[in-house]
Amino acid sequence: MTNDKLFEKLSALLEVEDDTDKKHIKKLRKVLQKLKKRQKELHASLDQIEDEHERRKIKQNIEVLKLQRKKGVGVYKELKQTVASTGH
């Protein structure tokens, strides 16, 4: 196999990986946006609910969303860094 062909194959392989990373980031961003929106909705509903049992449930849900988002933002930053460092 000539060097050119080898290089071509390698580029194709890297492009696929790059594409997979981009898709991953895109999906992650989409999910994070939805979680944020849901968290905002729950915060808004908390002001209108007086039943203690319901309020407790909403507070738990907000905490779950917060932690999921925190984990997601961490992964997002790492992925962005990886993509930036590989130069794509």
Place this chain on the structure above:
Amino acid sequence: MLGRILLPSIFLVLSYGFWVSSNFKDIAAGVALFLFGMLCMEQGFKAYSGGTLQRALSRSTDRLWKSLSFGVVSTALMQSSSLVSVITISFLSAQLIGLAGGIGIIFGANLGTTTGAWIVAGFGLKVNLSAYALPILVFGVVFLMQSSQKIKGLGWILVGIGFLFLGIHYMKEGFSAYSQHIDLTQYAMTGVAGLLAFTLIGIAATVIMQSSHATLTLIITALAVGQITYENALALTIGANVGTTITAILGSLSANISGKRLAAAHLVFNLVTGLVALVFLQPLLSAVDIISSWAGIGQTDHTLKLAVFHTLFNLLGVLLMLPMINTLVSWLERHLREDKVEHDKPRYLSEASLALPDIAMQAVTKETQHLFRNAFTVIAHGISLRRASITSDEDLWQLVQSPGKIIVVDLDDQYARNIKDIYSANIEFLSRAQAEAPREYAETYNALRRANMDVVAAIKAVKHLRKNLLPCMLSSNPDIRREYNQFRARIGEVLRELATLRDGDDAVVTLLSLDQIRVAIVDAENQAARAVDKLIREGLITSQAAASLINDGAYVKEVIRKLLDMYEELHKAGLTDGSEVHDELALESHEIDTIAHEVDRDQVAKPSVRN
């Protein structure tokens, strides 16, 4: 019974034929090679049916013209209306397409299959096919030895074409050698009797070979050497067209009611088309002559004229039946109804989909959802709640406290009626589908198997719980009553949450919301444990009652855990993308415990336990 007589008779006839004539041996070998070639080609096309073909099929059924075109094109390309029928039945059984769409494809397939006659008459008879057959076979076998499924598929297709060519070659040789010794046209019949007799022979030959393509090739090769008359060949072709429905009928025997309706539509179409061709034979033959002279086909080129006739009467059938497709659909739905059975049966599984991994996966996913819908009712009854109450907006806590609302059911009987058959069918189907599917499907099939097992485990835990639940929810001790009603409310709440998780939402977000349910459950369990401790400390319940409460609490935990696991397995199996994102964001069990604990600590001054 028929099989017991038919098969030995065929063996006897063949053995006698081989004994008296070596030419007969050539013809029979030609037919056998041809049929084997078709099987190889079907095997090859199945390697491609996982992706492109299924995507094309699912996109082709929103409009009738698309279904029809799909039927024509796919059958013309694959030269196998049986494969297209089987795929259509599997799609229909899994309810991925509607009956009208399925019928459209079958009509199209009938038209598409007529290209076979054109290929054999226009190409097969004019060139020395054996010269091409052997190199194609060699290339095919080389491809078969490769590890890639797609290349192997191509190998099967090439081997199939090689055997088809060899089959046609042997049929040609056999008939031309025959013509030097015997003149089969001495058995030719004319008039209406000939027409009917040869139509019946065409039907019988196709039923035995289960391939109209093979019958037609046999007819064309015999016609080419003048061993049958043109008139009799026409009748045989009509018979082959009717007889071909046997493949669809046999395929539908193991299919559900949708598959049976499709096979019936196929039969109706081919019978009507055959009848029209018989009744209007003379006008059709005049039309064939006009088209043939217009297309430059010679007056005596009977083989090509037969191909024109085959296409023409199938086209006429499509044109006649197409406007009646909706009437046909409602007639079939009215007359072919699902048997009302005591035991709920699987609705989406079919033998036909076993060989198509993507379809098999979708079918068993739907069947697991069906199982869960039934389990929902069984579990609801197990905790003495109505399904409708759980899915309503009613306050569950108020509901479980309302007195005198025990639902008397035999859970074993409900399990036998609504769960057992579907569960067994799913497990068997999964094992068989997994054995046939490529390795990349293994994890999905395992997840679906686990989801099924979780459903059954949840029901079994409810059965154990119910032993104490029923007497205790009527106990004279208000504390015992309250604790058992808490159990009912907790399970009811989870069922309600699972029923209301929005399917239209992003699948990953929906799956992530299971963590919210898990936190609520841990919180409820913590509160229940504290409540039991308090009851024991204050001497409000006996130690035996406390032990029962703790044991039954464990059953409640098991029911809920299995339900949540089932939901997660089932929906993760169906994720096309984002599975990685879900795994990254989903909470670990210690994180769930921490959140439940922290919210509990913040709220400890105002506990939410319902009193």
